[in-house]
Amino acid sequence: MQPIMVVSSANLLMVLEWSLAALSYVNTGDGCDFLKTTQWLDSVKVAMNLTKSGFHRDLIYTVQFGAPFPEDFEALLVQNVSSGVYMDVYQLQTLRKDAGLHVLLDSEVDLEAPAYESPGFTAFIYPRPDPTTPGHLTATVPIHGRYHRPGPGPGTHVQVEIKYTKLLLKSDSCEHGKLPFSNLPYKIVYGPCSVHNVSICSWIEIEHLQVPQSLAMDLPVGDKSLLFLVCGGTLCVTILCNLILTATIWKHGIFEFPP
Numbered sequence: 063m064q065p066i067m068v069v070s071s072a073n074l075l076m077v078l079e080w081s082l083a084a085l086s087y088v089n090t091g092d093g094c095d096f097l098k099t100t101q102w103l104d105s106v107k108v109a110m111n112l113t114k115s116g117f118h119r120d121l122i123y124t125v126q127f128g129a130p131f132p133e134d135f136e137a138l139l140v141q142n143v144s145s146g147v148y149m150d151v152y153q154l155q156t157l158r159k160d161a162g163l164h165v166l167l168d169s170e171v172d173l174e175a176p177a178y179e180s181p182g183f184t185a186f187i188y189p190r191p192d193p194t195t196p197g198h199l200t201a202t203v204p205i206h207g208r209y210h211r212p213g214p215g216p217g218t219h220v221q222v223e224i225k226y227t228k229l230l231l232k233s234d235s236c237e238h239g240k241l242p243f244s245n246l247p248y249k250i251v252y253g254p255c256s257v258h259n260v261s262i263c264s265w266i267e268i269e270h271l272q273v274p275q276s277l278a279m280d281l282p283v284g285d286k287s288l289l290f291l292v293c294g295g296t297l298c299v300t301i302l303c304n305l306i307l308t309a310t311i312w313k314h315g316i317f318e319f320p321p
Contacts, residue, residue, distance in 0.1 A: 103248070106268050108139075108229050112277050117207040119279060125189055125199040125229065137199050138230040138253055138265060139187040145180040146222030147205050147279060148173060157204070164188035164257040165203060177208040177222075187227075188257050205279075212284035224277040230265035 105128025113120045125137055143149065148171050157163040166186040189199035210220050230253060248266040255263040 103231070103266075103268060106229065106231075108227060110224075110227060110277055112224070112279065117281060119205050119207075121203045121205045121224065121277075123187065123189055123201045123203070123227065124192075127197045135231060135233050137189050138232075139189060139201065140228040140230060140253070141185045141187060141203075142182065142225050143185055143205075144182045144222060144224070145208070146177045146210065146220070146281075147207055147224070148180070149185060149203065149205055153204055158257075162190060163201065163203065164190070165201075166254060166257050166259055175208070177210045180208060186254065186257075207279055207281040210281065210283045212286040212289070214286055216285045216287075218283050218285065219280050220283050221278045221280055224279065226276060229268045231268060232263055232265045 107126045107128075109124040109126070111122045111124075113122060121141075123139055125139075149165070149167065150173060151167060151171055154163065154165050154167075158165070164187070166188075168184045168186070169181075171183060172180060185203070187201050187203060189201040192198040192200040205224075207222060212218075213220070230251060232255075248268065251265050251267050252262055253265050255261045
């Protein structure tokens with residue numbers, strides 16, 4: 063299974079390389095004019111909400127700007143996803159075609175593995191303008207709970223934390239999306255220029271956002287005290303079904319033996 067939108071092993075290597083450098087930044091050159099003259103970056107807000115219930119939820123992101131922003135501005139949400147949940151790469155591919163949802167995953171995702179055998183991963187989400195609310199960007203990303211180890215008794219649940227997202231911004235008015243870095247109040251990080259993952263751009267990381275510290279999915283788990291009962295019952299039913307099948311074949315089957 064290949065990660066969504068990563069079209070080659072070279073592209074995957076590119077993502078891994080910039081992921082390792084994502085916390086580093088440099089200070090050379092002169093700042094872009096829009097960074098020198100605008101104050102609205104300080105008013106940016108990001109909201110995260112979970113909708114639906116059970117194992118299959120929607121994670122809704124809303125990016126709100128306090129003032130009009132340049133048309134060539136682009137946003138990138140970096141979401142660290144824990145081992146307790148996953149995103150379905152096939153579902154994301156379908157939603158990209160049908161709804162214009164742009165999500166890039168940094169690694170392969172095993173859809174069948176339980177939580178205790180799964181690594182976490184990072185999702186890169188490119189929100190789009192909200193047609194109903196000017197000055198807002200939005201993205202709705204399906205997220206699913208994994209199976210966890212059974213609990214000590216009936217009605218046991220486990221909470222899976224979904225950490226707050228990071229917001230990155232860039233402007234095409236800076237040549238090739240490469241931001242000059244001197245005297246900027248924001249950290250510079252590196253990431254794919256678009257969901258197509260064909261080039262790396264410099265982004266500014268916007269901090270001090272009004273986002274919740276984290277969200278949590280409350281997932282039911284199995285009852286460990288029923289382990290022997292369930293295993294014993296399954297074994298008995300399996301043996302009974304085999305005996306019935308064998309008796310039926312013996313009674314109604316036609317057997318031919320070589321001379």
